[in-house]
Amino acid sequence: MKAVKPKKNLGQHFLTDLGIAKAIADTVDACPDIPILEVGPGMGVLTQYLVTKNRDVRVVEIDAESVAYLHENFPKLDDNIIGEDFLRMDLTNLFDGKQFVLTGNYPYDISSQIFFKMLENKNLIPCCTGMIQREVAQRIASAPGSKAFGILSVLIQAWYDVEYLFTVDENVFNPPPKVKSAVIRMTRNQVTDLGCDEVLFKRLVKTVFNQRRKMLRVSLRQMFPVTKPSEGFYEQDIMTQRPEQLSIQQFVTLTNSVNEELKKINS
Known part of the structure; x- marks a missing residue:
């Protein structure tokens, strides 16, 4: 052939x-x-x-x-x-x-x-x-x-x-x-559990990198389209960073933080 x-x-x-x-x-x-x-x-x-x-x-x-x-x-x-x-x-x-x-x-x-x-x-x-x-x-x-x-x-x-x-x-x-x-x-690698909601982790990563030039305190607002998170959420030190500056562990921590805010909003 x-x-x-x-x-x-x-x-x-x-x-x-x-x-x-x-x-x-x-x-x-x-x-x-x-x-x-x-x-x-x-x-x-x-x-x-x-x-x-x-x-x-x-x-x-x-x-x-x-x-x-x-x-x-x-x-x-x-x-x-x-x-x-x-x-x-x-x-x-x-x-x-x-x-x-x-x-x-x-x-x-x-x-x-x-x-x-x-x-x-x-x-x-x-x-x-x-x-x-x-x-x-x-x-x-x-x-x-x-x-x-x-x-x-x-x-x-x-x-x-x-x-x-x-x-x-x-x-x-x-x-x-x-x-x-x-x-x-x-x-x-040896990771069997990220230590956060994997679906939310993926959604958060995609959300912030879709606005990679913006600080997290701006891009993360898309995670809360209806109700604002609690006072002080956007005042955390990490919020002045851009997504490419974060480590994997920081993304995990941020996912847990967002998850807690979403639970408060939906409770």
Whole structure:
């Protein structure tokens, strides 16, 4: 079967450098002995190295032409080639409820959505590796105080330790993307309970970063659209800071503070 033609509407940029492909595949070795799910394998440039790791490997690919190519060139995978949309998949029974490593050369335009799905299934995914747009990788790995620190940084770092592994140039892809890429690894930390309402935590983080240039005493007003919080709430020292200045623990503390105010209002 002839090579698959990259489809712009699917954000396909096929990696052509086998050395880099092997290096990306080897990032899963940090979480040994558990199955591997590869997202968006395309023509299997990573797959060819993943299947040598003596582990259960499954691949999910939305492009029918790529699925046909994989069936022809990776006959041993056969039933483990899933022609579906990863974002719509139920991951809970994928490996009979067992934990697995998530990896891939992720489409740039949905990488954030992939990581939000990872967070929804964090107890199933102790390790996630792969290649994404460099700017997004820098954002995920950035520390508080950095201009890149944002929603993805906080939500992912609350549950995962992030490693920015290496940068990949544009010229090793077909077609070359207009931006550089980067390979990262996210490994579950020891946190099992944030110590706050997780739904409210996520809502608060998104709320304040949507107005990231404003002080918290301004952006947090959206959390109280009807009734104002108690007197002195906006006078706390933290309220003069902007969201990128806060640590994960400070976001947890702030979430608990907002939660207490909401309970008072609704009581």
